[in-house]
Amino acid sequence: MENKDIKLINEDGTRIDGRRPDELRPIRMKVGLLERADGSAYLEWGGNKILAAVYGPREMYPKHQQDPARAVVRARYSMAPFSVDERKRPGPDRRSVELSMVISNALSAAVLTEEFPRTVIDVFIEVLQADAGTRIAGLTAASLALADAGIPMRDLVVGCTAGKIEGVVVLDLNKEEDNYGEADVPLGILPRTGEIVLFQMDGMMTEEELCTALDMAYNAAMEIHRMQVKALKDVYMKEAEEGGE
C-alpha cells in the first residue's frame, strides 16, 4: 500500500503482465514423472514450479498417531531455499506449518480415507520456484499425484486465487500483485459439487468484493479442473501411442 510508485493496473485496464482482470497465468501439468513415488505430478503456473509426490497408504508409525477408523492424509508443503529472491532457510517455518495443515485438510475432504484405517498417505509438495499462489498450485498438483497413486477419491481437488489490486478484484495474483496488492483470497474446491475445501483471505475487502473474488476464483477453478483431467488422461494416451509404433 505504501509503494505508490508501482502501478499495478495500466490505463487500458490490463495488468503489469498484460493480463485482463479475470485471466489466468499460463498453466502446465505433467503427471507420473517420478520413478520411486507411488504417485507424482509437476506443475508450472506462471513462474511457480511445483513438484508433488505421494507415498502410501502405508502403516502409520508411531502407532499412537494411527486413526483406527481411517487414513491420515499428511501433506507437507515445503519451499526450496532457492525458490525465492532471498534464500529461505531450509526446514519448516510457521507459514509452511499452517499451509501444510490447510492443504492436508483440503485433500482429506476428497480422499476416501475410511478405506485405509491405521495408515498415512504422505503428500510432499516441493515449491522449486515461487511466484505467488504456491499453496493452491501445490494443492492442485497434490490432487493429481493422489489420483496417479491410485488412491480412491470422490473428486479431484482444484485451487485458484483471486485478490484485489488498486481497488480492482482480479484473478490469480502474480508476485508483484501479491506483494503490493490489497487482498489475497486462496480457494480450493471439489469441482463436481462446488464444495469449498480451502478458503483463506487476508487484506482489506468489502463483502461485495470478497463475493466477487470468490466467484472469479470458483469459475477459474472449473477451467483448471479441465486441465487436470486432460493431464491425467494424457499419461495413458501418450504411452499408448508410443507403445504402438
Add this chain to the structure above:
Amino acid sequence: MSTKLTESIMSEIKREYIESALSRGERIDGRGMDEFREIKIEKGIIPRAEGSAMVTLGNTKVLAGIKVEPGEPFPDTPDRGVMTTNAELVPVASPTFEPGPPGEDAVELARVVDRGIRESGMIDLGALVVEPGEKVWIVFIDLYILDYDGNLFDASSLAAVAALTDTVVPAERWDLGEDFKLPVTKLPVSTTFVKIGKNILLDPSRDEEAIAQARITVTTTEGGMINAVQKGLSGTFTMDEVRKVINKSIVIGEQVRERYLR
C-alpha cells in the same frame, strides 16, 4: 491409548445428543445458532506487561499479554514498527495439551489472530518509529490459553485486541522520551462458526467442536471491511454457506465491537 478410546466412546454419545438437539433446532446449552456464550473482558490484570487482558468466553479462558521493546525494523519496511503474535496452548488448559514448542494448532491460531490485527491496520505501525531504518518499537502479542472449552480463535482474538487497547509504550524505560498509549486505529473482531450436519453454529463449545466437520473464522472491522478468513478442518462448505457466514460475521462483529470493545 486407553484414554483415547474412552474419549472416542464419549464423543459418540455426545454426538448423538448434540445432533438430536440440532435436529430440533436447538443447541445443548440453549443458545441460538448465532449467539455467543457469555463474554467477559478484564484489562490490565498483569501490570508488569505493557498491556494485558483476560477474556472468558463461556468456560474458555485466554490471557493476552503485550510487551513492547525497541528493535530493528524489517529491511523492506524501514519506516514501520513491527508486530508479532505467538500462542501457547499451555498444559494447564487441557489434558490433551502438552508442554513444548507450539504445535500446528497453536501456529494456526497465532497466525489467524495475527492476520486479523495486521490486515485491519489496527496498530498504527507508522507511529512506532524511533529512528527510520534503525530503531522501531516491536509489539509482542503473546496468547496464553488457560482453559480450553472451545473456540480459541474468537477468545484469543478478543483478548489480543483488548490487551492492545490497554497498552502503553514504555519509552521512558528505554530513555526514548515519554511513555505513550499504543496508537490504535481499528478494532477487528473475529467470528468463528462450525458446521455440524447441515447446521452452522457461531462460537462452538468444545463438545460442538469435537464433532464439527468444518470450521470458518472471519475477522471484520469498522465499515463492514473483511480482513481475514480461515477455513479449518477437513469438511466442506458450499458457496452459499460461505456467503451467509461472511454476511453474519460483519453484522455480529459490529455488535461485539460496540458492546465489548468500545
Add this chain to the structure above:
Amino acid sequence: MVKVREIVVPGELIDAPGLKPGRGVEVVGGKMYSLYLGIKTTRGGYVNVVPLKGKYMPRRGDKVIGKIVDIGPNYWVVDINAPYFAPLHVNDVPWKVEFGDTPRYLGLGDTILAKVSNISEVKQIWITLKEPGLRRLEGGHIFTLSPTKVPRAIGKGGSMISMLKEYTGCRIYVGQNGVVWIDGSPEGIMLVVKALRLIEKEAHTLGLTERVKELLEGESKR
C-alpha cells in the same frame, strides 16, 4: 496407433444407462461417478472402474508373495506390498517351531508364497503357510507389478502366463499382490521381466497379448 480402453478420473460422471454400479464407482443422487484414475469396464450388467495403479488391498484367500522384514520370538513380519505388514504366526506354519527358534526356519529377506487367511475390521491381516503348495521360494528373481495389473499378467484362463512360460522355459508364479517370482535361465528371466514391463506399461490398451507375443518371438530369434 494402439486402441485404448476408456480412461476415467476421480469424480468423473460415468454415463452407463441400464448398468448397475460395480467396483470403483460411487453413486450420488442416482448418478455414478468414478473413484479412481482407472479403466471403465462393463461386465454382467455392472460397470466397474479398475484403478491403473495403487497398493494391493488384501482379500481373504488371495495367494501372495511376501518378504520377511522382521522376526519375533514366535512370529515373522511379512511385507506383502500392501499398506499393512502381515504377521505370520508360528501356529500358521507347517513346522513345529520352539519359542525363539523362528530365525532358523525363515530368515530376514526370505521370500514366501503365502495365503491371506483373515482380515479384521481394522484391516489387521493374517497369513498362513499351512496349505499344500505354500512354501518358502528358493532362489529365483522377484519382479513387482502394479497389483491392479495382475489380471492382465495372468491373462484369460492363464493364457498370458502360459505363453511366457512356453517361450522362456521359466517357472513363474504371479502373486495376487503383484509380486512375481521367476526362476530359470538368466536370459529367460530377463525376457520375462521385459514382457512384464510391457504389460505394466500397456495394460490399458487393446491387443496386448499380440504385442507381448511379438516381443517374445522377436527376442527368442536372436
